[in-house]
Amino acid sequence: MHDLSYFRDHLDVFADMAKKRSMTLDLDGFRDLDKQRRELITTTEQLKAQRNKASDEIARLKKQKQSTDGLIAEMKQVSERIKQLDERITAFDSRQRELLLTIPNVPHSSVPVGSSAADNKEVRCWGAPPKFDFQPKPHWEVGERAAILDLEAAAKITGARFAVYKGWGARLERALANFFLDVHTREHGYTEILPPFVVNSTSLTGAGQLPKFAADLFHLEGTDLWLTPTAEVELHNLYRDQTIPEEKLPVNVTAWTACFRSEAGAAGKDTRGILRQHQFQKVELFKFTHPEKSYQEHEALTRNAEAILQKLGLHHRTMLLSTGDMGFASAKTYDLEVWLPSSNEFREISSCSNCEAFQARRAGIRFKPKGGGKSDFVHTLNGSGLAVGRTWIAIVENYQQADGSILIPEVLRPYMGIDRIPGAK
Structure with missing residues (x-):
């Protein structure tokens, strides 16, 4: 605000x-x-x-x-x-x-002016697309063939845009979340949080989700409670109506949660597979920073998310979003996009944003200068580190083999206990 x-x-x-x-x-x-x-x-x-x-x-x-x-x-x-x-x-x-x-944040001066994603600017690119001596299949075909993904069961249990992971597929989902959290807490200096997956209206308003995005959320009828759309909401509200001593900044926190979104405007988009789901898992990164250091911390947060993709050996690029494509609360956003060989294109796997004081003002989050003086609003930063389901997709597609098996990236093998998910028997 x-x-x-x-x-x-x-x-x-x-x-x-x-x-x-x-x-x-x-x-x-x-x-x-x-x-x-x-x-x-x-x-x-x-x-x-x-x-x-x-x-x-x-x-x-x-x-x-x-x-x-x-x-x-x-x-x-x-x-x-x-x-x-x-x-x-x-x-x-x-x-x-x-x-x-209802008024969005003012874009930072470094953000390119444009009306859509077509005006986004590539900042850097890492790696190269994998080479196959066969036609790579989409993740849902690979997953069904290897018996690690069951979309029919999910549709029967719940409905469209839900997934059932089975066997090694479920293990891979869990391994990814654990790997992300271990890297961010052990190497990047974040404190792990396990928050509720249900939030109230005040928390959603403070994070900028309400009132604008109510149609995209799942509301628990007859209550003031909602299913969380992202752990950004919970992490942001950890310090709602509080003043943080300046010497404690930056405060870096991370959390794994399930996330729930109605995808109200997604009719007809990504109807195959699990790229766009009503329920998905994500590891979130969040920083409370001093205003003078927030853009330095924004670069660090983005690099933290990129590091996961690099450790997994996944070809990706970092895009600076234009004014017409960036989020409501953001002053500047980088999108990380991972390569999906089945469609021969990059797809978003993380958004890393600096919201400056926009969210902090809504939620009353301040810092107290260590030399004394008047308190001021912190700057808040958030990013996916990473979306677990989309990383699952990227691994299944990029590491698929001609026989239907899936190689496991080396960094995940201690979590999986195997080096390859077998193909169809």
């Missing part, structure tokens, strides 16, 4: 932001709303001054044993008017806050 005073005084900045993000903002409506609110405040202050003056006059008249009935009656009317105006001001404040909650 944006600071109201800054927003009011820099409407030109937000007009430019809306243009860069290819969106419409009703800034004239905000001006009218703010003008009405200011007029109400001025009227209320005048009435309160009148009431204070009358109170002094009533005291003077009482000392002189003169009647105050008329003045008291008049002030009762004034007090009632003040009460009504205060209620209207409170309503205007709520409307302004609701408006601010």
